Amino acid sequence: MPALVPLTMAGDDRNIFGELSGISVDSMVSCGKNKFRENILFTHKGLSGPAILQISSYRKEGEAISIDLLPEKNLFELLSENNKSKIELTNFISNYFPKRFAEVFCDKYFLSKPLNQYSQKQLLNISDTFHNWKVKPSGTEGFDKAEVTLGGVDTNELSSKTMESKKVKGLYFIGEVVDVTGWLGGYNFQWAWASGFAAGKAV
Ligand SMILES: Cc1cc2nc3c(=O)[nH]c(=O)nc-3n(C[C@H](O)[C@H](O)[C@H](O)COP(=O)(O)OP(=O)(O)OC[C@H]3O[C@@H](n4cnc5c(N)ncnc54)[C@H](O)[C@@H]3O)c2cc1C
Known part of the structure; x- marks a missing residue:
């Protein structure tokens, strides 16, 4: 399977991502127990950037990922501290994100109005959307864009010292073709070079 690979979106979601193409946001991306704290990058096809590439190696087909778009802050606290303010939600959110992102994201999920017009429950809902944004990718950009392959020759079938097959004498496997990701x-690279070095010393 392709891994360390950008994720794609389908349908309406794809249009939104297209509008945001080129913008990156420091995020915490999670799927199951796995979490990565790095940038995400919006693309014309969906999502890329280091945090997305990392999670792609763990995400199973059809699974959603969760993105905390503001991992260093508590947005509910920030909104609550300003709940008497007449500043529009989109303008307030622009303090923490690129302006275009704030506009497109708020437009998709909320009716932007002055902060003093939201109830506490609505502010909590807004905060949740930013801290626990659920995204369901339609797939990946495949082997054309993948940096590595998930799966391969089982390491249990190889000598960890020489990389020689335990079943076929004189047959060695190294690097990408082995089930090491x-x-x-x-x-x-380190794995490809180290396993190649080990096999090279043995043959
Ligand atoms: C775009 C991209 C970016 C990457 N960035 C990083 C990175 O930053 N850091 C990192 O650690 N890893 C990175 N990787 C992964 C890394 O490149 C691979 O894990 C590593 O190159 C694997 O080495 P390998 O020798 O096992 O396989 P490969 O490098 O794929 O070498 C296999 C070689 O075998 C040749 N070959 C295939 N079939 C035949 C045949 N029938 N006869 C003869 N020759 C054949 C191929 O042409 C190729 O030269 C990246 C990969 C990609 C695609």
């Missing part, structure tokens, strides 16, 4: 950050 690293995070972003050079781990896949």
Whole structure:
């Protein structure tokens, strides 16, 4: 399976992502127990950026991901502290995000009005949408754009010292073809070189 790969969106969602194309937002992206705190990048097809590439290695087909768009802050507290203010929601949100993102995102999810016109429940709902934004990708950009492959030759079938097959003497597997998938950050090169070095010493 392709991994470390951008995710795609379908239908109406794709249009929204297209409008935001090129914008990146520092986020915490999670899927099940796995979480990555890095940038996400909106693309014409969906989502990319380091946090998305990382989570793509864990996300199963059809699974939604959750994105905290403001991981360092408590938006409900910020909104509540300003609940007497006449500032429009979109303008307030623009303090924390690129202006175009604030406009498109607020337009999609909320009716923007002065902060003093929202109930506490509505402010909580707004905060939840930013801190726990659920996105259901339609798929990935596939092997054309993937940096690595998930799956491959089972490591249990290889000698960890020489990378030689336990079943077929003289047959070695190294690098990408083995079922070893690293995070972003050079781990896949490291694995390819280290396993190649081990096999090279043995043959
Ligand atoms: C766009 C991109 C960015 C990446 N960025 C990073 C990064 O920043 N850090 C990182 O750690 N990893 C990164 N990777 C992953 C990394 O490149 C791979 O994990 C690593 O190159 C795997 O090494 P390998 O030697 O096992 O396989 P490969 O590098 O794929 O080498 C396999 C070689 O075999 C050749 N070959 C295939 N079939 C045949 C055949 N039948 N006969 C002869 N030759 C054949 C291919 O042409 C190729 O040269 C990236 C990958 C991509 C695609």
